[in-house]
Amino acid sequence: MTQDSLPISFLSDFGLADEFVGVVHGVLAKLAPDSRIIDVGHGTPRGDVRAAALAMTRAIQYLPEGVALVIVDPGVGSERKSLALETNWGYFVGPDNGVLSPAVAMVGGASSMVSIENPEARIPSPGETFHGRDLFAPAAALLASGEAAIRDLGPELAPDQVQPLLLPLPDTQGKVVAGEAWWVDGFGNVETNIGPDDLRAVGLAPGAVLTVTVGASVHSIPWAGSYSDVEPGELLIHVDSAGLIAIAVREGSADQRLNLSSGVSVTLAGTGGREAG
Amino acid sequence: MTQDSLPISFLSDFGLADEFVGVVHGVLAKLAPDSRIIDVGHGTPRGDVRAAALAMTRAIQYLPEGVALVIVDPGVGSERKSLALETNWGYFVGPDNGVLSPAVAMVGGASSMVSIENPEARIPSPGETFHGRDLFAPAAALLASGEAAIRDLGPELAPDQVQPLLLPLPDTQGKVVAGEAWWVDGFGNVETNIGPDDLRAVGLAPGAVLTVTVGASVHSIPWAGSYSDVEPGELLIHVDSAGLIAIAVREGSADQRLNLSSGVSVTLAGTGGREAG
Amino acid sequence: MTQDSLPISFLSDFGLADEFVGVVHGVLAKLAPDSRIIDVGHGTPRGDVRAAALAMTRAIQYLPEGVALVIVDPGVGSERKSLALETNWGYFVGPDNGVLSPAVAMVGGASSMVSIENPEARIPSPGETFHGRDLFAPAAALLASGEAAIRDLGPELAPDQVQPLLLPLPDTQGKVVAGEAWWVDGFGNVETNIGPDDLRAVGLAPGAVLTVTVGASVHSIPWAGSYSDVEPGELLIHVDSAGLIAIAVREGSADQRLNLSSGVSVTLAGTGGREAG
Numbered sequence: 001m002t003q004d005s006l007p008i009s010f011l012s013d014f015g016l017a018d019e020f021v022g023v024v025h026g027v028l029a030k031l032a033p034d035s036r037i038i039d040v041g042h043g044t045p046r047g048d049v050r051a052a053a054l055a056m057t058r059a060i061q062y063l064p065e066g067v068a069l070v071i072v073d074p075g076v077g078s079e080r081k082s083l084a085l086e087t088n089w090g091y092f093v094g095p096d097n098g099v100l101s102p103a104v105a106m107v108g109g110a111s112s113m114v115s116i117e118n119p120e121a122r123i124p125s126p127g128e129t130f131h132g133r134d135l136f137a138p139a140a141a142l143l144a145s146g147e148a149a150i151r152d153l154g155p156e157l158a159p160d161q162v163q164p165l166l167l168p169l170p171d172t173q174g175k176v177v178a179g180e181a182w183w184v185d186g187f188g189n190v191e192t193n194i195g196p197d198d199l200r201a202v203g204l205a206p207g208a209v210l211t212v213t214v215g216a217s218v219h220s221i222p223w224a225g226s227y228s229d230v231e232p233g234e235l236l237i238h239v240d241s242a243g244l245i246a247i248a249v250r251e252g253s254a255d256q257r258l259n260l261s262s263g264v265s266v267t268l269a270g271t272g273g274r275e276a277g
Numbered sequence: 278m279t280q281d282s283l284p285i286s287f288l289s290d291f292g293l294a295d296e297f298v299g300v301v302h303g304v305l306a307k308l309a310p311d312s313r314i315i316d317v318g319h320g321t322p323r324g325d326v327r328a329a330a331l332a333m334t335r336a337i338q339y340l341p342e343g344v345a346l347v348i349v350d351p352g353v354g355s356e357r358k359s360l361a362l363e364t365n366w367g368y369f370v371g372p373d374n375g376v377l378s379p380a381v382a383m384v385g386g387a388s389s390m391v392s393i394e395n396p397e398a399r400i401p402s403p404g405e406t407f408h409g410r411d412l413f414a415p416a417a418a419l420l421a422s423g424e425a426a427i428r429d430l431g432p433e434l435a436p437d438q439v440q441p442l443l444l445p446l447p448d449t450q451g452k453v454v455a456g457e458a459w460w461v462d463g464f465g466n467v468e469t470n471i472g473p474d475d476l477r478a479v480g481l482a483p484g485a486v487l488t489v490t491v492g493a494s495v496h497s498i499p500w501a502g503s504y505s506d507v508e509p510g511e512l513l514i515h516v517d518s519a520g521l522i523a524i525a526v527r528e529g530s531a532d533q534r535l536n537l538s539s540g541v542s543v544t545l546a547g548t549g550g551r552e553a554g
Numbered sequence: 555m556t557q558d559s560l561p562i563s564f565l566s567d568f569g570l571a572d573e574f575v576g577v578v579h580g581v582l583a584k585l586a587p588d589s590r591i592i593d594v595g596h597g598t599p600r601g602d603v604r605a606a607a608l609a610m611t612r613a614i615q616y617l618p619e620g621v622a623l624v625i626v627d628p629g630v631g632s633e634r635k636s637l638a639l640e641t642n643w644g645y646f647v648g649p650d651n652g653v654l655s656p657a658v659a660m661v662g663g664a665s666s667m668v669s670i671e672n673p674e675a676r677i678p679s680p681g682e683t684f685h686g687r688d689l690f691a692p693a694a695a696l697l698a699s700g701e702a703a704i705r706d707l708g709p710e711l712a713p714d715q716v717q718p719l720l721l722p723l724p725d726t727q728g729k730v731v732a733g734e735a736w737w738v739d740g741f742g743n744v745e746t747n748i749g750p751d752d753l754r755a756v757g758l759a760p761g762a763v764l765t766v767t768v769g770a771s772v773h774s775i776p777w778a779g780s781y782s783d784v785e786p787g788e789l790l791i792h793v794d795s796a797g798l799i800a801i802a803v804r805e806g807s808a809d810q811r812l813n814l815s816s817g818v819s820v821t822l823a824g825t826g827g828r829e830a831g
Contacts, residue, residue, distance in 0.1 A: 007306060009299070015597075015740045016293065016570065019609045022563070022594035026617035029561060029592055033618070038306055040299035043292075046741065047805070055296045062410060063303035064310070074805060078782045123616075126797030127750075128780060133616060133795065186292045187323065196404075226405060228355045241410065243403030251324070251351060284583060286576070293570065315583055317576035320569075332573045339687060340580035341587070463569045464600060473681075503682060505632045518687065520680030528601070528628060 005034035006066035006090060006144040011056055012132065013044040013072045023130075024071075024137045027123065031141030038063060047074035049099045051262065053165050054183055056103040058242045060089065068103065069140040070094035071132045082116040082131065083162065084139055084153050091150065093140045095131070098165030113162055117154035170194045175202045176269040181260045182244070188253025190260045194245040194268060199223070204270055210237055212247065213267045214258050220271055221247065237268070282311035283343035283367060283421040288333055289409065290321040290349045297407075301348075301414045304400065308418030315340060324351035326376045328539065330442050331460055333380040335519045337366065345380065346417040347371035348409045359393040359408065360439065361416055361430050368427065370417045372408070375442030390439055394431035447471045452479045453546040458537045459521070465530025467537045471522040471545060476500070481547055487514055489524065490544045491535050497548055498524065514545070559588035560620035560644060560698040565610055566686065567598040567626045577684075578625075578691045581677065585695030592617060601628035603653045605816065607719050608737055610657040612796045614643065622657065623694040624648035625686045636671075636685065637716065638693055638707050639664040645704065647694045649685070652719030667716055671708035724748045729756045730823040735814045736798070742807025744814045748799040748822060753777070758824055764791055766801065767821045768812050774825055775801065791822070 008028055014020040021042050028037055040059050044052040052072040060068065073080075073095040081096035089107035092100045093116075104110050116139050123134040142148035170179035170193055179194040204210065204223065212219045222229070224236040232251040235258075240246035245268070247254045255261060285305055291297040298319050305314055317336050321329040329349040337345065350357075350372040358373035366384035369377045370393075381387050393399075393416050400411040419425035447456035447470055456471040481487065481500065489496045499506070501513040509528040512535075517523035522545070524531045532538060562582055568574040575596050582591055594613050598606040606626040614622065627634075627649040635650040643661035646654045647670075658664050670693050677688040696702035724733035724747055733748040758764065758777065766773045776783070778790040786805045789812075794800035799822070801808045809815060 009303065011296070011299070016595065017597035017740050019565070019595040019613045020739075022565070022592060023613050023616045025592045026563065026594075026613065029590060029618045030616070033590075036306060036310075038299060038302045040303070041293065041296040043294035059296045059300050059303065062300045062307070064306045076781065125795055127793030128795050128800075130795035185297075186294045227353065239404030241402055241405050241407035246405075286580065288573070288576070313583060313587075315576060315579045317580075318570065318573040320571035336573045336577050336580065339577045339584070341584045462574075463571050504630065516681030518679055518682050518684035523682075 004146050005032060007036040007038060007064045008032065008067045008069055008140055008144050009038045009040050009059075009063040010069045011040040011044065011052060011059075011072075012042045012070070013046050013048065013052065014042050014132070015046075016042055020132065024132050027133055027137040028141050028144075031138055031147070032145040035066075035141070035144040044072055047072065049074065049097050050165065050167070051183065053099045053102045053167075056099070057106050060103045060106055065090045067091045067093060067140045067144045068100075069136060070099050070103075071136055072099050073097065073131060076131055080163075081157070081161075082135055082139070083157075084114050084116055084143065084150050085110040086112040086150050091140070091143045093136050093143070095136075096163045098163045101163070101165040102167060112150055113157040113159070114150055115154045115157055118152060121148060121153050168193055170198050172198065172202060176267055177202060178265065178267045181262055181264045181266055183262055184255040184260065188255045189240065189246055189248045190254045190258070191240055191242065191244050191246045192266055194266075195243065196239050196245060199245065199268060202270070204268075209271050211269045211271045212237070212258075213269075214260055214264065217258070219258065281423050282309060284313040284315060284341045285309065285344045285346055285417055285421050286315045286317050286336075286340040287346045288317040288321065288329060288336075288349075289319045289347070290323050290325065290329065291319050291409070292323075293319055297409065300407075301409050304410055304414040305418050305421075308415055308424070309422040312343070312418070312421040313341075321349055324349065326351065326374050327442065327444070328460065330376045330379045330444075333376070334383050337380045337383055342367045344368045344370060344417045344421045345377075346413060347376050347380075348413055349376050350374065350408060353408055357440075358434070358438075359412055359416070360434075361391050361393055361420065361427050362387040363389040363427050368417070368420045370413050370420070372413075373440045375440045378440070378442040379444060389427055390434040390436070391427055392431045392434055395429060398425060398430050445470055447475050449475065449479060453544055454479060455542065455544045458539055458541045458543055460539055461532040461537065465532045466517065466523055466525045467531045467535070468517055468519065468521050468523045469543055471543075472520065473516050473522060476522065476545060479547070481545075486548050488546045488548045489514070489535075490546075491537055491541065494535070496535065558700050559586060561590040561592060561618045562586065562621045562623055562694055562698050563592045563594050563613075563617045564623045565594040565598065565606060565613075565626075566596045566624070567600050567602065567606065568596050568686070569600075570596055574686065578686050581687055581691040582695050582698075585692055585701070586699040589620075589695070589698040590618075598626055601626065603628065603651050604719065604721070605737065607653045607656045607721075610653070611660050614657045614660055619644045621645045621647060621694045621698045622654075623690060624653050624657075625690055626653050627651065627685060630685055634717075635669045635711070635715075636689055636693070637711075638668050638670055638697065638704050640666040640704050645694070645697045647690050647697070649690075650717045652717045655717070655719040656721060666704055667711040667713070668704055669708045669711055672706060675702060675707050722747055724752050726752065726756060730821055731756060732819065732821045735816055735818045735820055737816055738809040738814065742809045743794065743800055743802045744808045744812070745794055745796065745798050745800045746820055748820075749797065750793050750799060753799065753822060756824070758822075763825050765823045765825045766791070766812070767823075768814055768818065771812070773812065
């Protein structure tokens, strides 16, 4: 018991059908009994490293400083390293597949990085190691409770020994900004990798009507300040709650309307002469 | 840190696929670090204000007194107000669309109502406001931690400035009680808006066989004391755990058997001479 | 308030669509305000006593000692008893249908067993008793908070008054081990009821290629040390994180590949002369 127990924010692709999430909570509760656990979510599509990385990046500034535990690990059983990173926000624990990288960058980068290898920091398994339960959760709990310093978990790593995550940047050609859908939320809103500044740089501003191209289909959609600027059922473009350009339908689903899903290319441009700022 | 931190009971239609629920937890944990958070549920059908209102009404008496945070908000982005209400049970926070009203009525009504407008009670957003994260969660946390009184959140409202929720009442014509299905739970049990007193008022009592009409189909179903009064697979009518008349199938799904879903009309009456009490 | 409040680990088949899980949390929070609650999971298929029993058995050693609350109760409303059991691990609370038995056996058996019947340990219901809310949750909370001893909950039971759960054991005929699929996890991995010692007893060892028979189809699958011993998309047999023989596909779903689901028979044997150890 210590006054300094840190909260642990936990994201995975385990889903909630099995007892996996509960077992990780159990390990955390045993090893860090005074830490609050926040479930950032466990509904990431199985093995979708990029989706988990983006969710953590959107969430991190709203989570209490402490330990971020991110377990989306399609390469479990391979030789990928297990990471613990120290940042100004706190600690990040997860597999070395890039899933931690964008959120770590968002909080200013890591000041220290180790490969979790110390056998004393692990729980023995009766069979195949369940890394979430036997390795990542104990490491997170030891850091949260203050029972271990990051250097106790394993050897230090240099920046080039850690896997980055290559996120596509939007590409501007003339007056056309080419990007892609990054995320479709459960309400059918489509977040892109395009920021409002990318549009401003080509002379577009809120109030403009944009030409949105998805595959062979072309749509004229207004850049609105909020949902209520359009009628129910109408498309709008807006800066979403993460600060990115998103396509939405008021009281509807933009992904279905435009046949958009994560990873699909989208281009935005002005219509006619209106793009002149 | 205060001894007086109140628990926060949180209901939404966010689902668990995205990080929305986790982010709201994060904001609550940052602003009310000593409050316990209870997830009443996040599986309300998207935008279904009535379903959320009924769920909260069924739950409220079993939740520890504190703050109820209810975010089902199909009108987000419109001009609807954001409410904080004070009651004998504690505080209610949510959109002004009626979603709070039945549970507030259940605990005796509100002694104070304000429109959350104070900019100091909000979190600034990088884009479109995510009201759950930026407005409702901070208000709930400030009330739970005692950092703000309800009057600090915004101007007081009169009762007629708050949106009620019109819930259909059953209608009795002669010996026939006409109501509707209010809720189908995950086990397929169908709760109606009819209470046992409505049936007693037309001379019916447990043990009677009732004539149940749904659309064009008519069924004879016994009013049983418990599931075990009928055989597995058989229909029964009973007073459910919320105190309302429900239609169920022992070890089966009444909604499928009777083609019932929320909002569908149901009439109950005695069969032949048996309805005479 | 007491220093001795025990954590409560809660497993059910309630799902997360309704407010059932939240209401049970509410009751626990009211009656045991200092107890941490761990959701082991609520995604057990409705009424699947065996699935819940196996999940709890896999989880129990990773949960902090305290109270295990397991509510999977297809016989609710019948005459089945309500149990509280004391073990070296802590207390178990749930219906008398076998759902507690394997996990209780795993931690060394019960030293005391009672039938929860004391009306003071229950919450009155406005209608049909919701046992999870009105009976099991209060009993778990009273034990967790130390407000009641197990003997306060009701009359003691003898071992033969408690329902066991008959779990199928694998059957070895000559060099062939016949078992069944016990569990398919959300990643499509198939756990069997066969242990590595059952295979060693017929001369098999890691590295062998096994003949796996499911219905009319026969597969040759290597007994691998870990996923990375086979190529992505290939089948492997391994000792899973619960210590049992499982069939998996690296970065794929074994249940789909082999048409396996819980309860389906599987036989394992050596291939040709390779089964000689």
